[in-house]
Amino acid sequence: MIGIIVALKSESEELLKKAENVKEFKVLDKKAYSGKIENKDFILVISGIGKVSAALTTQVVIDKFRPEYVLNFGTCGGMNNDVKVLNYYVIEKCCQYDFDLTDLEDVPLGYIQEYDTVFFPSSTSGLDFLEKSTLASADKFTSKEKDVLTINSLGCSICDMEGAAIAQVCLSNKMPLVIIKGISDVYGSGVESEQFFRNLKTVGQGFPSIIKKVINNIKF
Numbered sequence: 001m002i003g004i005i006v007a008l009k010s011e012s013e014e015l016l017k018k019a020e021n022v023k024e025f026k027v028l029d030k031k032a033y034s035g036k037i038e039n040k041d042f043i044l045v046i047s048g049i050g051k052v053s054a055a056l057t058t059q060v061v062i063d064k065f066r067p068e069y070v071l072n073f074g075t076c077g078g079m080n081n082d083v084k085v086l087n088y089y090v091i092e093k094c095c096q097y098d099f100d101l102t103d104l105e106d107v108p109l110g111y112i113q114e115y116d117t118v119f120f121p122s123s124t125s126g127l128d129f130l131e132k133s134t135l136a137s138a139d140k141f142t143s144k145e146k147d148v149l150t151i152n153s154l155g156c157s158i159c160d161m162e163g164a165a166i167a168q169v170c171l172s173n174k175m176p177l178v179i180i181k182g183i184s185d186v187y188g189s190g191v192e193s194e195q196f197f198r199n200l201k202t203v204g205q206g207f208p209s210i211i212k213k214v215i216n217n218i219k220f
Helices: 009-018 051-065 145-153 163-172 192-217
Strands: 002-006 020-027 030-037 040-046 069-078 088-096 131-137 158-160 177-186
Touching (some): 002 051, 009 030, 009 040, 009 069, 009 192, 020 051, 030 192, 051 069, 069 163, 069 192, 088 192, 131 163, 131 177, 163 177, 177 192
Parallel strands (some): 002 040, 002 069, 069 177, 131 158
Antiparallel strands (some): 069 158, 088 177
16 A cells, blocks of 8 residues: 655645545545555545645554555756756655754754754655656745755755655655655746746646556565
8 A cells, every 4th residue: 555645635636536446534634535546555645735744644644554655746846957847756865955953063954963864765766767856845935046055055956845854754664755746836937936836737637647657667
């Protein structure tokens, strides 16, 4: 069984339309769905936006359903020309660029002591049909140049508000994780919020075929 975490219902609607035996229920106060896709049972939970909501949802899914692996997918922003609007990427590692102890200790931005790392891993094996990228997460929608420069300084080309928190929870639970991101907006290509709302539906429509291929090809 696959545990799927998605921030927004709009990002998951097209995939749910393609799934079989879909049933809606609640996990805590969050909308959740069970069903089958590509002959695999799944639980899909709408986490809501942000790192705390994503981490809470991921831990509950792991504790309650014990999935084979966790799959996070959704729309996100591109931070440089390495990524393209309406393209999809598999994330190989991610960090929390708003976690900052640099004024307190001599550590890099994003460094979390308990894990002795800035970056958390995500699986890419078997997914060579997707380009790989590196993700930065924070509890804010990024459209400011200083944030973009910070993200790029970490070697990241994509940002969202959930992925690295999900990755931290999965690492703590020794739970395999796959993160797939579709680009809704790219910094420097117009007003990011306008791009986001314009492209949200189109990116969502492309997820079913991508996610089905991921399910059929992922290796751990």
